[in-house]
Amino acid sequence: MVPIDYYILLSAVLFAIGVLGVLIRRNALIIFMSVELMLNSANLAMVAFSSILKNPDGTQVFSGQIFVFFVIAVAAAEVAVGLALIVEIFKSKRSIDVDQMNSMKG
Amino acid sequence: MNLDLILFFILALVAIGTAMGMLLSRNAVYSALFLVLNFITVAVFYLLLGAPFIAMSQITVYAGAIMVLFLFVIMLLGAESLPQAEVLPWQRPLAIGLAVILVGEAAYLLITRATTGANVPLPGEAPNTMVNLRELGMALFNQYLLPFEVTSILLLVAMVGAIVLIRKEKRVH
Numbered sequence: 001m002v003p004i005d006y007y008i009l010l011s012a013v014l015f016a017i018g019v020l021g022v023l024i025r026r027n028a029l030i031i032f033m034s035v036e037l038m039l040n041s042a043n044l045a046m047v048a049f050s051s052i053l054k055n056p057d058g059t060q061v062f063s064g065q066i067f068v069f070f071v072i073a074v075a076a077a078e079v080a081v082g083l084a085l086i087v088e089i090f091k092s093k094r095s096i097d098v099d100q101m102n103s104m105k106g
Numbered sequence: 107m108n109l110d111l112i113l114f115f116i117l118a119l120v121a122i123g124t125a126m127g128m129l130l131s132r133n134a135v136y137s138a139l140f141l142v143l144n145f146i147t148v149a150v151f152y153l154l155l156g157a158p159f160i161a162m163s164q165i166t167v168y169a170g171a172i173m174v175l176f177l178f179v180i181m182l183l184g185a186e187s188l189p190q191a192e193v194l195p196w197q198r199p200l201a202i203g204l205a206v207i208l209v210g211e212a213a214y215l216l217i218t219r220a221t222t223g224a225n226v227p228l229p230g231e232a233p234n235t236m237v238n239l240r241e242l243g244m245a246l247f248n249q250y251l252l253p254f255e256v257t258s259i260l261l262l263v264a265m266v267g268a269i270v271l272i273r274k275e276k277r278v279h
Contacts, residue, residue, distance in 0.1 A: 001108075001110055001111075002110050002111055002114045002154075005216045005219075006114060006118070007151070007155070008212070008216060009212060009213060009216055010118050010121065010122070010151075012208070012209055012212030012213070013122055013209055013212075014121065014122070014125055014144075015208070016205040016206075016208045016209045016212075017122070017125040017126060017129055017205070018125075019204075019205055019208060020129060020201055020202065020205045021128070021129045023197075023201035023204070023205075024129070024197070024198055024201050024202075025129070027134060029134055029138075029176065029179065029180055029183075030128075030129075030134060030137055032176075033128060033137060033138065033141050033176060034128075034129070036141070036168075036172065037125060037128070037141065037144065040144070040145065040148055040168070043148070043160075043164075044148055044151060044152075047151075047152055047155050047157050047160055048155055050155075050157070051155040051156050051157070060156075060237060060238075062157075062237050062241070062242055062245065065157050065159070065160050065237060065242065066242070066245060066246055066250055068157075068160050069159075069160060069163060069246070070253055070257055072160075072163055072164065072167050072168060073167070073257045073260070073261065074257070074260065075168070075172065076167055076168075076171060076172055076261070076264075077260050077261050077263070077264030078264070079172045079175055079176070080175065080264045080265065080267075080268045081264050081267050081268055081271070083175055083176070083179045083268075084267070084268040084271040084272055085271060086179060086183075087179060087182065087183065087271075087272065088271055088272070090183050096183060
């Protein structure tokens with residue numbers, strides 16, 4: 001049997017890789033994908049906790065899985081709007097390099 | 107060292123490897139495909155944790171819809187490769203250092219949890235039983251009906267928002 005700590009550690013490592021992606025990469029699409037990776041790692045942690053949680057009478061509590069279901073739906077909506085925004089920015093700036101998106105500076 | 111643990115380690119290696127591949131790949135299409143592989147691996151983890159419905163919705167929605175959206179936009183913008191420009195030289199090592207600190211913190215908390223006893227003691231095992239889908243559906247439609255309906259409105263708003271953003275502006279004469 002796999003201890004639940006291993007799942008949480010894996011979730012933390014995936015989250016850190018997502019953070020690295022947001023900090024290091026300049027391509028807006030890769031940054032967006034790293035954010036999705038972070039959301040995914042949080043989902044993994046929630047499902048892992050939901051698998052060991054039990055009601056007082058022994059039945060499974062699956063609030064974590066329902067929460068993950070809603071997180072997946074919200075992530076889908078967010079990706080749709082975010083990608084539309086990126087396409088719009090590309091139309092005016094001809095680039096998706098985040099270092100060049102500084103028109104509102106100063 | 108039983109089969110569960112071996113399977114977990116192999117899958118964890120694939121998950122971390124594909125995440126690093128997404129991070130380090132110069133070609134955006136490769137990154138997207140690495141991320142698809144990562145999502146499928148996480149879906150297998152959900153199956154191991156007894157959540158078949160979440161695993162299938164992960165494959166259908168995340169790997170099947172969201173990543174396809176990403177690939178569409180990558181192809182549309184021609185963003186396969188970004189030309190190299192100057193980066194601040196201290197940025198990359200600082201980011202890697204901070205990420206290592208993050209993982210170190212999480213690992214430290216996990217390792218020292220048992221000795222301090224400050225948190226709720228966990229049973230420490232992940233079970234093998236699958237969640238009863240019928241009960242999940244009943245809970246979703248009885249107890250969580252309001253978030254369910256609000257999510258459907260959210261998806262509608264996202265659809266309308268995406269279309270409004272893309273539409274050409276009408277010039278008023």
